[in-house]
Amino acid sequence: MENDLIDIKKAEYLFGLLGRQISYSFSKGYFNEKFKKNALKGYYYTNFDLDIIDDLPPLLDSLPNLKGFNVTIPYKEKVMPFLDEIDEEALAIGAVNTVKFLEGNKLKGFNTDVYGFEYSILPFIKPMHKKALILGTGGASKAVSYALDKLGIEHKYVSREASRDNSIRYSELTKEIVNDHFIVVNCSPVGTFPDINACPNFPYNFVTKNHLFFDLIYNPSETLFLKKAKFYGAQIKNGEEMLELQAEKAWEIWNY
Known part of the structure; x- marks a missing residue:
């Protein structure tokens, strides 16, 4: 955990997974291996394990280097009110699993599932x-x-x-x-x-x-x-x- 915090602070381009009880997640290992294989220095992916979705805004405020994040159980629907824009397909589905930062730190949701x-x-x-x-x-x-x-x-x-x-x-x-x-x-x-x-x-x-x-x-x-x-x-x-x-x-x- 301590090493993870060091990597989060050092990363120039930070990405992550939002969910609850997600230590088992595939995403962290997958993306960090991808960054390593492609020699993407300064890139890091981590888990954002939140007990409640209301903890999202202060988390985002504390991470100016965050460039985007994925969303998993149980927040694919609950994250939507926190977004500034939602892609047409994600809106039709009623669930978001990918969030991108736009200009002005606005958030846009997508569904890649x-x-x-x-x-x-x-x-x-x-x-x-x-x-x-x-x-x-x-x-x-x-x-x-x-x-x-x-x-x-x-x-x-x-x-x-x-x-x-x-x-x-x-x-x-x-x-x-x-x-x-x-x-x-x-x-x-x-x-x-x-x-x-x-x-x-x-x-x-x-x-x-x-x-x-x-x-x-x-x-x-x-x-x-x-x-x-x-x-x-x-x-x-x-x-x-x-x-x-x-x-x-x-x-x-x-x-x-």
Whole structure:
């Protein structure tokens, strides 16, 4: 932690990840390795682990060298009122995962999760993949929904309590519903390290070889959700490539 503080103060170009309980995060290691490989001296990426989103303004005031930051659970929606501008796509999604500093220290929000998910899942889409189930209703699920709309794939949300017109409860999942939706995307944090023995309460026994299971989680690389789906013959994909793609898109946004 002490070395991290030294690097934050020394960095000429500082970037970071805003979230809560994010010590597991992929982003810090990914970007700092990128800076090292590309010999970008004076660049550093760190975690901004905040208990409440209201701590954001004083944090920003204390970091004049901050050039941009990513946003993760649970602040993808909560960060929006703190921004001066929001990109049209992020506004339509209702969630922000990338923030860029504009002239006059103004903040503009973007969503690169859509790009990351779309181009990560696209190579796996087959003709039978016409409908999807989205597990979870948070900020990430909104980006997935937007991407599926772009791909022309119908979808329903699944949660413990149905809260939208196109959502159902886990307890309502039948064999007919599961076999009518050959894509299943876990957008919930259930199964993330260290809670690796947990998984969404899905009827895995209805899964077939025609199913594609996608988990936004990347740590562990194969969650219990994916292991159970694979056991029944489904094709599986974790969220690591999605994260790499969205990270590179964020880097592009910060630098254009």
